[in-house]
Amino acid sequence: MKIKLTFWKGVFFVIVAAGLYSTYVRYFRGLGAISNMTDQFPWGFWIGFDCLCGVMLAAGGFCMVGAVYLFNVERLHSVVRPAVLTAFLGYLLFIVGLLFDLGRPWYIWHQLIYMNPHSVMFEVGMCVMTYTTVLFFEFLPNVLERFKLQGPIKVIKKIYPVLVVLGILLSTLHQSSLGSLYLIMPQKLHPFWYSPALPFFFFGSAVAVGLAMTIFESTQSSKALGRELERTVLVDLGGALLVALWVNALLRFQDYFHRGLLKQIVTPSYEAYFLWAELMMAFIIPITLLSFRKIRLSPQGLYLASVISLLGFITNRLNVALIGFETYVGHHYVPKWTEFSVTLMIISVGFALFGVAAKYLPIFPQEKRAVVEPLETMEVPALPALVENAGD
Amino acid sequence: MSKALLYDATMCIGCKACERACAEQNQLPYSDAVAAEAVQSEHKFTVVMAKDDKYMRRLCMHCEKPACASVCPVGALHKTKEGPVVYDVWKCIGCRYCMVACTFGQPKYEWQSLNPRVRKCIMCPERIKAGQATACAEACPTGATKFGERDELIQEARERLRTNPSAYVPRIYGLTEVGGTSVLILSSVNPEEYGYPSSAKIGETPMPEYTGKVMERVPDFIPVWSLVLGGIYWISHRREEVSAAEAGEQKHKNGGAQ
Numbered sequence: 208m209k210i211k212l213t214f215w216k217g218v219f220f221v222i223v224a225a226g227l228y229s230t231y232v233r234y235f236r237g238l239g240a241i242s243n244m245t246d247q248f249p250w251g252f253w254i255g256f257d258c259l260c261g262v263m264l265a266a267g268g269f270c271m272v273g274a275v276y277l278f279n280v281e282r283l284h285s286v287v288r289p290a291v292l293t294a295f296l297g298y299l300l301f302i303v304g305l306l307f308d309l310g311r312p313w314y315i316w317h318q319l320i321y322m323n324p325h326s327v328m329f330e331v332g333m334c335v336m337t338y339t340t341v342l343f344f345e346f347l348p349n350v351l352e353r354f355k356l357q358g359p360i361k362v363i364k365k366i367y368p369v370l371v372v373l374g375i376l377l378s379t380l381h382q383s384s385l386g387s388l389y390l391i392m393p394q395k396l397h398p399f400w401y402s403p404a405l406p407f408f409f410f411g412s413a414v415a416v417g418l419a420m421t422i423f424e425s426t427q428s429s430k431a432l433g434r435e436l437e438r439t440v441l442v443d444l445g446g447a448l449l450v451a452l453w454v455n456a457l458l459r460f461q462d463y464f465h466r467g468l469l470k471q472i473v474t475p476s477y478e479a480y481f482l483w484a485e486l487m488m489a490f491i492i493p494i495t496l497l498s499f500r501k502i503r504l505s506p507q508g509l510y511l512a513s514v515i516s517l518l519g520f521i522t523n524r525l526n527v528a529l530i531g532f533e534t535y536v537g538h539h540y541v542p543k544w545t546e547f548s549v550t551l552m553i554i555s556v557g558f559a560l561f562g563v564a565a566k567y568l569p570i571f572p573q574e575k576r577a578v579v580e581p582l583e584t585m586e587v588p589a590l591p592a593l594v595e596n597a598g599d
Numbered sequence: 600m601s602k603a604l605l606y607d608a609t610m611c612i613g614c615k616a617c618e619r620a621c622a623e624q625n626q627l628p629y630s631d632a633v634a635a636e637a638v639q640s641e642h643k644f645t646v647v648m649a650k651d652d653k654y655m656r657r658l659c660m661h662c663e664k665p666a667c668a669s670v671c672p673v674g675a676l677h678k679t680k681e682g683p684v685v686y687d688v689w690k691c692i693g694c695r696y697c698m699v700a701c702t703f704g705q706p707k708y709e710w711q712s713l714n715p716r717v718r719k720c721i722m723c724p725e726r727i728k729a730g731q732a733t734a735c736a737e738a739c740p741t742g743a744t745k746f747g748e749r750d751e752l753i754q755e756a757r758e759r760l761r762t763n764p765s766a767y768v769p770r771i772y773g774l775t776e777v778g779g780t781s782v783l784i785l786s787s788v789n790p791e792e793y794g795y796p797s798s799a800k801i802g803e804t805p806m807p808e809y810t811g812k813v814m815e816r817v818p819d820f821i822p823v824w825s826l827v828l829g830g831i832y833w834i835s836h837r838r839e840e841v842s843a844a845e846a847g848e849q850k851h852k853n854g855g856a857q
Contacts, residue, residue: 322673
């Protein structure tokens with residue numbers, strides 16, 4: 208265990224060191240020096256991955272809050288907190304990513320005073336800002352419980368219905384609006400990915416990804432923290448994921464059918480390869496896997512299906528943001544290593560923060576073996592008491 | 600009342616006086632090296648392209664309904680009533696959505712700068728307000744680039760097409776493309792040959808309408824969806840309350856009976 212931890216810590220420090228170098232390049236030599244973005248490709252890997260994928264991967268928060276608090280599905284209670292934590296961290300890191308991508312990040316606050324309500328980007332910006340605030344309050348009870356501050360917890364409990372409704376409303380709006388961003392370029396984005404239904408696809412896939420991500424993160428953190436997995440919860444989520452994948456797949460099929468593209472998508476072409484990579488991973492493989500009862504009931508099977516579908520939806524977002532423009536532009540865009548290194552740094556910091564939060568805050572119920580590292584901590588005795596209040 | 604530019608490629612002699620005037624007006628470097636650059640960039644807002652002995656000019660089209668202005672989250676780009684689509688650098692946050700959205704690929708970026716600006720032809724708004732023609736139109740020795748009222752320029756273009764039909768392809772590029780632009784082009788070769796987007800592909804619908812259809816629903820969507828979500832919340836929790844209350848009653852009754 209000790210060796211493994213040092214290894215991962217080593218990896219972490221290498222990634223962060225490279226990322227810090229890239230950060231230096233970004234802010235002292237400019238966007239041209241750090242990225243392969245050009246006038247022809249003004250949106251690169253950061254928009255494709257950090258923004259489109261980042262927000263999508265943080266969708267577990269609103270999905271689980273919706274399931275547990277809105278629809279009152281009690282049995283999923285144990286995954287709400289990790290899902291909210293992931294979402295909160297995800298949005299914070301998305302904003303950090305934005306500070307790299309924006310040409311003039313020091314003016315990001317202009318969003319609040321120079322508003323253009325016709326702009327989809329304005330809507331996304333406002334929603335993300337408000338939703339991150341909502342997530343902060345949804346996350347706050349963890350911290351309050353940790354320090355046994357009963358007063359504020361009661362206040363948050365009182366306003367929780369508002370937070371729940373507001374959070375889901377804002378998520379519906381901006382998850383779909385990320386797709387609407389591309390509606391204005393019908394002549395640029397390849398027809399495989401440009402569709403008037405883009406906002407629906409983006410929202411639909413966010414729900415599927417929210418479920419898959421919750422399975423992924425619960426499995427992953429249970430491994431890391433050495434706690435028992437609740438199989439029934441995972442199985443429920445897996446069932447919901449299967450339904451969500453079917454709905455998404457049918458929507459996509461309908462869209463290609465109505466726009467008369469069915470023949471074109473099976474004709475080999477550069478775009479078709481990427482499309483099929485996406486469709487295989489997002490739909491065909493995970494749906495096939497989850498259709499077997501045995502796989503759907505096994506934690507490993509659920510984990511595998513979720514990870515594959517996550518990769519599929521990530522491919523989808525990257526196709527929309529990058530691959531779909533290559534034919535129009537006439538050349539390929541390959542991100543510079545410094546672009547990857549910034550993203551990698553952001554992701555690693557995310558994982559690290561998740562680990563820290565999971566260790567010191569009552570994120571997971573009944574974590575008796577929470578502390579795996581030989582670090583001396585005094586928090587341990589306090590945890591069980593706090594856990595009793597967990598999940599409000 | 601809106602002003603426009605009419606560029607007649609058949610009258611252009613490729614002298615690049617417009618390029619030079621534009622550079623001077625916008626305080627951009629101009630030299631033989633820059634003149635030789637055949638593409639637009641952050642330091643070259645307009646370019647005269649040559650193919651055999653024919654020329655074609657490119658510059659911001661100043662759309663009647665500009666995509667760039669509609670997508671800008673902070674409204675740093677906007678269409679003035681005089682016609683130019685202008686840029687307010689102070690507002691800009693550098694998201695580059697305008698560049699992605701522009702049908703004509705006009706906004707360029709200062710990628711090497713640490714405080715980068717979006718650069719494009721802004722149609723000399725100060726000169727227009729002062730009653731002057733744009734710098735390029737004033738510098739043009741042959742009148743290939745002509746400044747004037749959009750309506751009048753359209754009339755004139757039609758007149759030229761009518762009197763000299765053999766000299767032109769029978770169309771005014773920019774008349775209806777993406778809902779019309781403030782730059783109108785007459786030429787003997789289709790502008791598409793020089794890299795202009797194809798009229799058939801970009802269509803006559805103003806680009807902002809594609810997102811407008813979705814965005815105009817948002818104000819209605821917010822209250823309706825909030826009510827639906829609130830309703831679901833209320834129902835799903837009401838059930839619990841009721842069953843809790845019933846259980847309580849049951850207990851009470853049982854307690855009373857005993």
